Amino acid sequence: MKNRKELTYMDSVHRDGTIWNITVMMILFAFPVVVGIIFSALPDWAGVGKGLIATAPMYWAVGVIETITYIPMLGAGGSYLSFVTGNISNLKLPCALNALENADVKAQSEEGEIISTIAIAVSSIVTTLIIIVGVILIVPLTPLLSSEILAPAFDQMLPALFGGLGVVFVSKNFKLAIAPVLLMLVLFVFVPALNAGTVGIMVPIGVVFTIIYARIMYKKGWL
Amino acid sequence: MEFSVNHPILFLLVGIVISVVLAQSVYFLVKSVRRAKQKGMDMKKIKKTIITAAIFTIAPAVSIVIAIISLSQSLGLALPWLRLSVVGSLSYEAIAASNAASGMGMKLSDLVGNMSASAYLTITIVMTLSIMVGIWLVPLLAKRIQSGLVSFEKKDKKWSDLLQNALFIGMISAFVGYVFCDIGRLWQSENGVFVNSDGEMFSSTSGLIPVFVMIAAALVMVLCGALMKLLKWKWLNDYALPLSMVLGMASAIPLTAILGG
Structure with missing residues (x-):
């Protein structure tokens, strides 16, 4: 058995990440319990059951697929943090990708692990602090942030983000990117069910398709 | 209480x-x-x-x-x-x-x-x-997935690098596709108005807004790259993505005014 001194850095990331995630999970479960005790109230159990039946199966399935898809991209430390703090595809992952690209390190190297964890940790801290400021200043901020003038800008955050990120990655990997980008374009244009609400489900599909396509191209020596 | x-x-x-x-x-x-x-x-x-x-x-x-x-x-x-x-x-x-x-x-x-x-x-x-699936699933899977990727890298480094790029490109391609999801309003509208299944009305050209926003952000990114090379503004590298995102978002304001919401 390895003692504390023999743990590698990566082993310690997994150990610490597991402790943190289980702690946060227990605290999240404790929140409704404490609220119930303080206000002497019980939930509507039938409502909980019906609500869960309507929500949980799809979210759990998507959650499992998202977890498997995102772990290789986020790295170990980044995964433990991102799955606690959320907003992965619209914030944490692009932030990590940009940091890896700027630092010119590979995601699977230890340097890559360090860079992506730092980027995701900083992003999580800044997000939490901005949200705290937003909550404290909610009264003066609401008319500004809900203004009709600014609304179109915030509605288009994802296209703006993936325009900047996409042009870098697609241009660097043009042969690899052409087929998956075309496939997704055709699917999103011609399948009405695909929209902002379903883009998360299409990420694993895009990833699996690209891996298969990359493998075929690689075996044929085209990449 | x-x-x-x-x-x-x-x-x-x-x-x-x-x-x-x-x-x-x-x-x-x-x-x-x-x-x-x-x-x-x-x-x-x-x-x-x-x-x-x-x-x-x-x-x-x-x-x-x-x-x-x-x-x-x-x-x-x-x-x-x-x-x-x-x-x-x-x-x-x-x-x-x-x-x-x-x-x-x-x-x-x-x-x-x-x-x-x-x-x-x-x-x-x-x-x-x-x-909350991810919170408990990451501790169960992260180590195995990471070890699998490391052993991939030892076996075939070129394929391992390609696999990593394929993951990123797969994710980005889904979001690039999503940007075009409302473009069908162009040919599904009547008299320039598109009505969705919830009865909400949009202009026929509103689906072009995210496409143009994406192009605007991409152009800013390309411009940053050109400035970094031509003027040796290496510092711009750290600000290129946030700058392209914010300017892309800002472009949505006049684009929405022109193309209709």
Whole structure:
């Protein structure tokens, strides 16, 4: 058995990440319990059951697929943090990708692990602090942030983000990117069910398709 | 104690949960910076990573505040603050809350200004149990997946690099496709007006807005790249993505005015 001194850095990331995630999970479960005790109230159990039946199966399935898809991209430390703090595809992952690209390190190297964890940790801290400021200043901020003038800008955050990120990655990997980008374009244009609400489900599909396509191209020596 | 969705105790409890989550982020930041020092990594690179990540986060974080404002109308401020600081995103949380309300035979809008402690608990439990798979699954899977990737790299380095790029490109391709999802309004409209299945009306050209926004952001990124090469403005590298995102978002304001919402 390895003692504390023999743990590698990566082993310690997994150990610490597991402790943190289980702690946060227990605290999240404790929140409704404490609220119930303080206000002497019980939930509507039938409502909980019906609500869960309507929500949980799809979210759990998507959650499992998202977890498997995102772990290789986020790295170990980044995964433990991102799955606690959320907003992965619209914030944490692009932030990590940009940091890896700027630092010119590979995601699977230890340097890559360090860079992506730092980027995701900083992003999580800044997000939490901005949200705290937003909550404290909610009264003066609401008319500004809900203004009709600014609304179109915030509605288009994802296209703006993936325009900047996409042009870098697609241009660097043009042969690899052409087929998956075309496939997704055709699917999103011609399948009405695909929209902002379903883009998360299409990420694993895009990833699996690209891996298969990359493998075929690689075996044929085209990449 | 009489319940209210904005009771100070709820803010105190949420504050405690968020402090723990913040502590986790600080812990991993300190741990990885220490490791970078141990490994003799260039600390200027680490500093740049920190600054760029912080700047890049501002606009998406503000959009999360907007999401909190929209959820707070029915759920008060404390619960959306908790759910959007930890794990969740607006679309997931709004659907979970709405399904919990339906489970109680109500609509979420029926609960505005009228939320009992029991209804609040019901909604909180449905949100918590529905949206937390990743928190417990990462500890079960992360080590195995990471070891698998490392052994891939030892066996075939070129394929391992390609696999990593394929993962990133697969994710980006889904979002690039999504940008075009409303373009069909161009040929599905009547008299320049598109009506969706919920009866909401849009201009026929509104689906072009995200496409042009994406192009605008991409052009800013290309321009930054050109300036870095031609004028040797290497510092611009750290600000290129946040700059392209913010200018892309800003372009949406005149584009929406021209193409219609």
